[in-house]
Amino acid sequence: MKEHELETKRLGETVMQRLVQHVAIGIGLLLMVTSAIGQQILNPTTQQGVLPARGTFIIRNARIVTVSGADIENGSVVIRDGKIEAVGTSVSAPSGAQVIEGRGLSVYPGMIDAGTSMGLVEIPQGANGTVDTSEVGEFNPNARAIVAVSPHSAHIGVTRVEGITSAVSAPTGGLISGQATLINLLGTSPKEMAVVPNAALMINYPRLGGGGGGGFGGFQQQFNLADALTNSERQLEQIRKMLRDGEAYGRAQDAYAKDNSLPRPNHDVVLEALVPYVRGLQPVMFRANREAEIRGAIRFAEEMKLKAIIVGGDDAWKIASFLKEKNVPVIFTGIFQLPSREDDPYDVMYEAPAKLQQAGVRFAISSGDPGAEVRNLPLYAGMASAFGLSKADALKAVTLYPAQILNVGDRLGSIEVGKMANIVVTDGDLLEIRTKVRYLFIDGRPVALTSRHTDLNDAFKNRK
């Protein structure tokens, strides 16, 4: 009897154990399925030349830093066909969506660096064949970055895996350098990368004090202020003439289009390139750093009715109220530059964005670097925050603010329904040094977190 009871009890235990086992297997299977889904996302194609496919994804139970609105402490983001389809706390997974479990992770919009030459230069020194930033001559409005930007540059992969998903890539030479392009850092052709193929006309505002200084072993020229002023005025006059020619060209072409009896104006690709800019339809980026140069650029833009953006802007904080009054935005590239004057406060460049913010100037923070340093963009913004800029504004300065300044605020820069799905999932504060990117989407495509640098690391880290 006792033994029987015992037997039954044992039987019961066995049944229970089996049940537990079944449940465990079930959970295990579930986990395998989940991780299999995860696997698909974790390992998007690393094959060069293959653009990862768009699809439907949900990142759930994550902290969503929308940038444009309040943070969502525990929410979901749905990505479908390249766009952000839904954001919120009570978003359900669309059928067939690949799921990213976001517990402990944060979701941010991809960062934008509005002051690079990404893809136009691979190795700036000692490898001239890889440098496509500067055309011959002073006036090249027809030189378009989108034509030459290389989708296969190692800089692009190295940069995007750190959460920078878009960049303005600009030519740099002469007085009118050419046209910058706004690209996503993903694609197998310039066309696939382009967000705004021709995003801005680049003008190097004539420098007071002449051209660059003597470099390695160069000669130091005696500085003559009167000569320098005359020279920069002459250069400005040349730019003015060029833009006026562009304006006249546009009018002549329009007039002829309306009335074919007029003399037919010849086509001119150089002047043609200027038309949308001189008509104020698209922005002109003036590289200007010193106070007088920034003022000069703004007055010049006003006179010529151009839509001006200041790039560089070392001294912009000094004339912040003027910038505010004229509503001219600044793409500030000076965070990690030494102060230009010996008696400047040691933190004058670190503090500059906070001062621009306080004065109500529209600004973005940029590395100002052609390529290799662009991946450190979050640190440029973070440093500004160590010196007075709020963390929220520091984040905006590398996401929504550059998008707005580039007139793509409706497409990029925040996590909002309908925007392009450029999304970064991290294990912490996007701007912090130790934070790592866990998942990356560009234009709704899942991007492998590999680059030339992870490849070399993998190749050598276990060498014995």
Add this chain to the structure above:
Amino acid sequence: MRRIIVTLLYISIVCAMPLGVTRAQARADNPSETLIRNATVLTITHGTLANTDVLIRNGKIAGVGKGLTAGANARIIDGAGKFVMPGIIDCHSHSMLDTINEGTLAVTSMVRTSDVLNPTDIDLYRELAGGVTTLNLLHGSANPIGGLNTVVKIKFGRPASEFIFPGAMPGIKFALGENVKRSSNTNLPGATRRYPSTRMGVEETIRDAFTRARDYKKTWDEYKSAVAKGNKNLMPPRRDLQLEPLVEILEGKRYVHAHCYIASEILMLISLADEFGFKIKTFQHVLEGYKVAKEIAAHGAGASTFADSWAYKIEAYDAIPYNMAILTRAGVVVSVNSDSDERARRLNIEAAKAMHWGDLTEEQALKLITLNPAIQLGIQDRVGSIEVGKDADLAIWNAHPFSVYARVDTTIIDGDVFFDRQQDLSRRADLTKERAALEQADPNRPAARGTAPQAPGRRRPSGHEDDDIWEGERP
């Protein structure tokens, strides 16, 4: 514009001394005791200690613990919410050097950076504001064997002689690769090219120099032993200032800091040094060190590298930010340096990158800018960690120094305050006033007739680097 430049000159001339003194604090203001209370202390060698006091007495760390007390005249620093770490050591700097490269010869071991120290270089103050206290001032990279280095503490406001780090191991700069080769391609009209022009020639240049040094040493050894045997009629050999430092290297009395990039040239120098029986103390830059980590470890060399600079020239194209981690795991003593007055201000960020790329532990990453460079300079018994008996060289931060949001509040060297953010802020209004007054001063007004005063050029460019880092095209 010109007036501003003239003003600058006057500010620097008229005010350099008093400004320097106030910036560094007059020594009389510095009490013999300082007590930092209740801070988070990153000791480096004994972990991170919360709510801990650090007592400084006569320039040394006298206590690390809880509830420490100091004398009535002690300076008390409230460390609540703050982080104390050892002063940062930059193992590759050219700050305060009026000139960096003696590039006319392939072997310039006879020149010394200690002869060209400019203690008023404003970048020194900016570096203090980044928590840096010690610099390894290296000759440039124009030649296979360059000039002698100087290890300094940044005692800004004091004479150059007080900067010198007593007891630091003497050192010398070597350089391999593109800079050495490029230095032979001068653009100056009429100038002749300089040997060597290839990595083959670089090896031969160093081999030749050490072959001569070995003979020179033999000559002196023979002379000394003859004198010791009582022979008093011998003429001493002629001194050779170029070869003397190389003999010191052969005798293990001088550290070699060798600028290099690619794997093959690193292996070349290791094999050459092994052959002549000397050691490379540090490979500098060593961006492809990760490809030959085990060979570097076997030689016993250290590595002093950049965190993530790459692609600024061809020999930097295979650089990866995992370099620090791979070398560390191979057993190499690794530091991260600046080679730039700008980057030197944020070496905390550069070290933290070793956690981002390569997953070093916090302690390993902190050592990259503290104890490890101290070892590489032979000053690890004096600085590089917070331990009783070591020099009181400290940086006090308002947040963990590995946070991008962190800022230095106070930098202390040998117990004296050399940077204090509150003092700096409180002085700014006065400096602005002083500048305005100087702008109105007679010599700065435009002349009534004739030409305005000629603006002099800068004494030397600020932010100089060993041309290793390409700064990017300035807009």
